[in-house]
Each structure stands twice: as structure tokens, then as C-alpha cells.
Amino acid sequence: xxxxxxxxxxxxxxxxxxxxxxxxxxxxxxxxxxxxxxxxxxxxxxxxxxxxxxxxxxxxxxxxxxxxxxxxxxxxxxxxxxxxxxxxxxxxxxxxxxxxxxxxxxxxxxxxxxxxxxxxxxxxxxxxxxxxxxxxxxxxxxxxxxxxxxxxxxxxxxxxxxxxxxxxxxxxxxxxxxxxxxxxxxxxxxxxxxxxxxxxxxxxxxxxxxxxxxxxxxxxxxxxxxxx
Amino acid sequence: xxxxxxxxxxxxxxxxxxxxxxxxxxxxxxxxxxxxxxxxxxxxxxxxxxxxxxxxxxxxxxxxxxxxxxxxxxxxxxxxxxxxxxxxxxxxxxxxxxxxxxxxxxxxxxxxxxxxxxxxxxxxxxxxxxxxxxxxxxxxxxxxxxxxxxxxxxxxxxxxxxxxxxxxxxxxxxxxxxxxxxxxxxxxxxxxxxxxxxxxxxxxxxxxxxxxxxxxxxxxxxxxxxxx
DNA sequence: TCTTGAGTAATAGTAATACTATCATTATAG
DNA sequence: CTATAATGATAGTATTACTATTACTCAAGA
Numbered sequence: 001x002x003x004x005x006x007x008x009x010x011x012x013x014x015x016x017x018x019x020x021x022x023x024x025x026x027x028x029x030x031x032x033x034x035x036x037x038x039x040x041x042x043x044x045x046x047x048x049x050x051x052x053x054x055x056x057x058x059x060x061x062x063x064x065x066x067x068x069x070x071x072x073x074x075x076x077x078x079x080x081x082x083x084x085x086x087x088x089x090x091x092x093x094x095x096x097x098x099x100x101x102x103x104x105x106x107x108x109x110x111x112x113x114x115x116x117x118x119x120x121x122x123x124x125x126x127x128x129x130x131x132x133x134x135x136x137x138x139x140x141x142x143x144x145x146x147x148x149x150x151x152x153x154x155x156x157x158x159x160x161x162x163x164x165x166x167x168x169x170x171x172x173x174x175x176x177x178x179x180x181x182x183x184x185x186x187x188x189x190x191x192x193x194x195x196x197x198x199x200x201x202x203x204x205x206x207x208x209x210x211x212x213x214x215x216x217x218x219x220x221x222x223x224x225x226x227x228x
Numbered sequence: 229x230x231x232x233x234x235x236x237x238x239x240x241x242x243x244x245x246x247x248x249x250x251x252x253x254x255x256x257x258x259x260x261x262x263x264x265x266x267x268x269x270x271x272x273x274x275x276x277x278x279x280x281x282x283x284x285x286x287x288x289x290x291x292x293x294x295x296x297x298x299x300x301x302x303x304x305x306x307x308x309x310x311x312x313x314x315x316x317x318x319x320x321x322x323x324x325x326x327x328x329x330x331x332x333x334x335x336x337x338x339x340x341x342x343x344x345x346x347x348x349x350x351x352x353x354x355x356x357x358x359x360x361x362x363x364x365x366x367x368x369x370x371x372x373x374x375x376x377x378x379x380x381x382x383x384x385x386x387x388x389x390x391x392x393x394x395x396x397x398x399x400x401x402x403x404x405x406x407x408x409x410x411x412x413x414x415x416x417x418x419x420x421x422x423x424x425x426x427x428x429x430x431x432x433x434x435x436x437x438x439x440x441x442x443x444x445x446x447x448x449x450x451x452x453x454x455x456x
Numbered sequence: 457t458c459t460t461g462a463g464t465a466a467t468a469g470t471a472a473t474a475c476t477a478t479c480a481t482t483a484t485a486g
Numbered sequence: 487c488t489a490t491a492a493t494g495a496t497a498g499t500a501t502t503a504c505t506a507t508t509a510c511t512c513a514a515g516a
Contacts (some may be wrong), residue, residue, distance in 0.1 A: 016463090023464070039367035044502065058464055060504075133361045139267030141422045154425045172428065173442055176416060179426040180408075187411065188404060194369045197382045198407040200400065214401055221450045244492090251493070272473065286493055288475075458516085465510075473502065481494070486487100 007079045007116070010148050013072045018062050025118040026052045027062055028076075031069055036123050040070060040131045067138070071149050074135045077128045078152035080121060081109055082159060095166035096225070102160055103215045106185040107208050129186045157182060168223040177222065181215055188214065235307045235344070238376050241300045246290050253346040254280045255290055256304075259297055264351050268298060268359045295366070299377050302363045305356045306380035308349060309333060310387060312340055323394035324453070330388055331443045334413040335436050357414045385410060396451035405450065409443055416442065 006019065018024025030052050035043045043066060045059045063069040084105050089098045105112075110122040136150060144150065160178035164171060171177070188211050191199040201210045234247065246252030258280050263271045271294060273287045291297040312333050317326045333340075338350035364378060372378065388406035392399060399405070416439050419427040429438045 021463075041366065045504085046502075055465055055467090056504085057466085057506090061464085065503075130365060133365060136423065137358060137361060138269065145423060150423060154423070157426055172445065174428065175425065176412075176419075176427045176429065176442060179415075179419065180412060183411065183415065184404075184408060187407075191404075191407065195364065195373060195378060195382070197403065198385055199404045200402065201404065214404060217400065218450065222446065249492075273475090274473080283494060283496090284475085285477090285495085289492080293474075460513105460515080462513095463511085466508085467506100468508105469506080470504085471502100472504100473500100475499085475501095477498080478496085479494100480496100481492100483492080484490090486489085 007076055007083075009072060009075050009079065010151060012147050013068055013075065013149065014063055015060075016062050018072075023052075023054060023058060024062055026054070027059055027069075028073070029118040029120070032073060032120060032124050032127060035070070035073075035131065036127045040066070040134060070131065071135045071144070073124065074128055074132050075149070075152040076119070077121075077124050077132075078156045080115065080119075080124075081105060082152070082156045083115075084109060084112055085156075085159065095163055098163050099160075099167055099219060100216060102163060103181065103185070103212055103219070106182060107189065107212045107215070129190050132186065153182075164223065168225045171223055177219075181219070184215060184218075185211060235304055235311075237300060237303050237307065238379060240375050241296055241303065241377065242291055243288075244290050246300075251280075251282060251286060252290055254282070255287055255297075256301070257346040257348070260301060260348060260352050260355060263298075263301075263359065264355045268294070268362060298359065299363045299372070301352065302356055302360050303377070303380040304347065305349075305352050305360075306384045308343065308347075308352075309337055310380070310384045311343075312337060313384075313387065323391055326391050327388075327395055327447060328444060330391060331409065331413070331440055331447070334410060335417065335440045335443070357418050360414065381410075392447075392451065396453045399451055405447075409447070412443060412446075413439060 011017070016024065018028050027048070031043070031048055034048055034051055038047070045056045045063075045066060049056045049059055063072065085102055088101050088105055092098050092101065110125045112121065114121055136144070136153075138144070157175065157178045160181060161174040164174040164177055188199045188201050189203075189208055192201040192203045192211070196202075201214060203210065239245070244252065246256050255276070259271070259276055262276055262279055266275070273284045273294060277284045277287055291300065313330055316329050316333055320326050320329065338353045340349065342349060364372070364381075366372070385403065385406045388409060389402040392402040392405055416427045416429050417431075417436055420429040420431045420439070424430070429442060431438065
């Protein structure tokens with residue numbers, strides 16, 4: 001059941017807007033599934049074309065290359081998170097409560113109701129956890145940044161930083177803590193599954209709430225204002 | 229001036245030990261320089277062969293593929309850090325002081341004296357900051373982990389976790405904090421230069437001490453024992 | 457109704473990448 | 487002086503990451 005939101009992303013990321021056409025939507029949907037399945041390195045436009053019974057050339061009309069497609073998908077995820085945070089914190093007064101809701105959302109976004117039929121947000125979250133860092137770990141980071149390719153991540157991070165500042169206006173590192181909360185939410189979900197010695201989190205039955213608890217604990221130690 | 233340490237790494241990472249031969253040492257030395265220069269995605273064994281006036285086939289005798297070479301280089305870095313931490317904390321009694329030294333080392337390893345003539349550790353640190361996460365963000369992470377490819381990172385992380393436990397035995401997340409300190413040291417050095425809105429750190433004149441200050445501040449807030 | 461054009465498919469082709477294989481040459485250790 | 491390990495030289499293959507061209511399809515505008 002779609003609630004009809006439309007995610008708006010930097011048009012420089014694509015040649016033709018994939019949200020506007022059936023083929024474009026198929027590209028978004030199936031690239032998420034395929035990258036999740038075989039990993040970004042093995043993913044090619046040819047394989048994707050095979051999966052959706054289209055052709056390489058048709059996909060190249062939408063995205064210049066697979067790196068821009070990755071940035072597109074990752075940006076989509078940050079926009080979606082941003083949207084979730086907005087609706088989940090609507091009418092919440094307490095900044096501290098807001099911050100807890102933000103942490104909940106960062107970690108357990110995958111539990112939310114699907115918002116758009118051609119995007120499996122739960123798989124997209126797994127993809128971002130596994131491949132997200134590759135979007136900016138590249139020689140082109142400065143150029144890509146100038147082109148505004150990371151705006152969605154930066155805006156999400158800034159949104160969180162603002163709430164951190166509300167909670168403790170004296171805290172010196174609101175932006176660093178904000179981006180670190182996002183990174184930790186993803187990294188420790190990944191570590192718990194694949195490299196458990198790098199974390200203290202234990203996940204059972206797909207329950208990621210221990211990650212939430214840890215982040216809440218960190219935040220409550222780091223930030224001083226204990227008002228509700 | 230070499231002090232003659234030999235870094236020992238998982239032999240499964242290579243086909244022939246590159247530390248044992250002049251060509252092997254050239255491969256290590258120049259792959260660091262070349263990956264730093266053009267980025268891991270653009271890096272190929274052919275280009276490296278051109279740089280060292282050897283051939284692709286010769287390089288393939290040392291490393292199965294460029295991914296294993298990356299893991300090798302990154303593992304080298306973690307071993308080197310581990311070694312630095314050991315000598316820098318030698319004879320230090322106070323756990324809290326130890327932890328500060330560890331943070332210093334994580335951030336400013338590049339200032340240390342070169343230990344091995346065919347490795348430019350300062351450039352290697354920049355490489356790990358930029359490309360390190362790619363070592364384990366792959367579909368083969370579980371297999372690679374079983375083969376012990378991440379042992380050096382895990383041991384470094386565990387070494388730091390132990391000191392954290394000494395400082396505050398009550399703290400519930402020593403392993404997570406340890407790996408997070410390593411990640412933050414690298415990420416925020418990267419963000420400060422390339423994506424400044426994601427951090428509060430400002431770097432001028434190659435001076436990364438603000439990153440140290442931030443990590444020390446986080447640690448002192450998170451850990452309770454205030455004994456010296 | 458005819459035309460136009462946007463979107464897509466089909467096909468082909470290229471340069472580079474990621475390897476593998478073979479054989480000749482050089483260095484060195486016994 | 488010889489045996490053998492290491493390297494170099496060369497060639498070849500399948501796949502990747504594109505670009506180009508042509509043709510088909512279908513819906514809207516004249």
C-alpha cells in the first residue's frame with residue numbers, strides 16, 4: 001500500500017529520472033535486489049539487464065555507470081530515513097525523546113511499512129549497511145561532493161546534529177556525534193553478524209535492539225542535559 | 229634507518245611472501261604509492277607492473293588478485309599500529325594514560341619514524357583511511373574471516389578493548405568502543421578534509437590533533453574511572 | 457488519419473580488466 | 487658447472503564497461 005511519497009534526489013545522479021517510467025522503476029527495484037544478492041563488485045548492468053529482461057544499453061540511458069546508481073540508491077535510503085524521522089518525531093516535544101526515536105529509526109528502519117512499491121526498503125537498508133561506505137570512499141569524492149551527491153547524507157546528519165544541540169547546547173561535537181551515530185548503527189549491525197569480535201552486540205532472531213541500547217547508552221553518557 | 233622489525237601476516241594472503249624478495253618488496257612499496265595516487269578502483273596489476281618495470285604475470289605470482297593485496301596492505305597497517313602501541317605504552321602504568329597514548333597513535337601514526345624502508349607508513353595510513361573499509365565490505369567477508377584475513381584488525385581492537393576494561397571494568401561496550409575509536413580516528417580525519425559538514429573537526433597545517441582531542445573527550449565522558 | 461517522437465530493444469563493436477598459460481632467460485646456491 | 491628458483495616476455499581468453507546505430511512500438515498532436 002503506497003502512501004504516495006516521492007523521493008526527490010539530485011538530478012545530476014541520473015540521465016533520465018528512473019522514478020518516471022516503468023523501466024526506471026524496474027531498474028531501481030532490481031538493482032537493490034541484485035546488489036544485495038551478489039555484492040556491488042560483481043554487480044554489472046549486463047546482469048541487471050538479464051534479470052529485468054532488458055538490455056545494457058537501456059539501463060545506460062538512466063545511469064551513467066554503476067557508481068552513480070549506487071550513490072542514487074544510498075541517497076534514496078538517507079532521504080527515506082529523513083522522512084521517517086520527521087514523521088516519527090512529529091509532535092514530540094522533548095529533544096531527548098526525539099533523539100531516542102532517531103536512534104530507533106536508524107537501527108530499525110527495516111521494520112517500517114514499505115513506502116514505495118518498487119523499493120524494498122528493508123533490503124535497501126542491508127545494502128546500505130554493506131556497501132554504503134563505497135559511495136564516498138573514492139578518488140572522486142571531492143568532485144562528487146561539489147556536485148552535491150552526498151547532500152542527503154549531510155542533511156540527515158545535520159538534522160540529527162540539531163537535536164543533539166537541543167539536548168546539550170554545551171556539547172562540542174554535535175556533527176561528529178550525529179554522523180557517528182549513523183555509522184555505528186550500520187557498522188555494529190554488520191559486525192554483530194559478520195565480525196562479532198569487533199563489537200559487544202549480540203543479535204538473535206533478527207532483533208537489533210541491542211544496537212539501539214548501546215547507542216542510547218553512549219548518547220546519555222556523552223550529553224549532559226538530563227531533563228526529559 | 230631500519231630497526232629491522234618484520235611484520236608477520238597471514239600466509240594465506242599471498243602466494244609467495246613479498247617480504248622475502250626484492251620484487252616482492254617493490255610490489256608492496258609501489259602498490260601503496262599507486263593505490264594512494266589513483267584509488268583502489270582504478271588500480272590494476274598491469275599499471276603496477278608498468279610502474280615497477282615488471283610484468284602482470286610476475287605480480288600474480290605474489291598475490292592472487294588486488295583484493296588480497298589490499299587486505300595484505302591494510303593488515304600490515306594494523307600490525308604496525310599494534311607494534312607502535314606496544315612500544316609507546318611500554319612502562320606506562322596508568323591505564324588512562326595508556327588509552328591516551330593509544331588514541332595519539334591511532335590518529336598520528338603518520339608522524340612516527342619509518343620502520344621498514346620499503347613501506348611508506350605515512351602514505352599507508354592515508355590509504356587505509358581512504359580504502360580500508362573495502363577490505364571487509366564484500367560478499368566474501370564470512371569466508372575471508374574464516375581464513376583469518378581480519379585477524380590483525382581484530383587483535384588490535386582487542387588490545388584496545390583490554391585497556392578500556394582496565395580503565396572502567398563496569399563499562400558494557402569495551403569492544404564496540406575500541407573498534408569505534410579506530411573507525412572514528414580514520415573517518416573524521418577523512419571527513420575533515422573531504423566532507424567537513426559531517427564532523428566538527430577542523431584541520432589546518434596537517435595537524436590532526438583536534439581528532440585526538442575529540443576522541444579523548446568521548447572516552448573521558450564514556451568511561452567512569454577518573455583515577456590517573 | 458497520419459505523423460511525430462519518446463522510449464525501448466536488438467545488435468554490434470571497442471578498449472580495458474582480470475586473469476591463465478607457456479616458454480625463455482637470468483641469478484644463485486650447492 | 488649445473489640445477490633450480492625467480493623473473494621476464496609473450497600470448498590468449500572471458501568479462502567488464504562502456505558507445506553507437508538502427509529499428510520497432512505506441513501514444514499524443516495536427
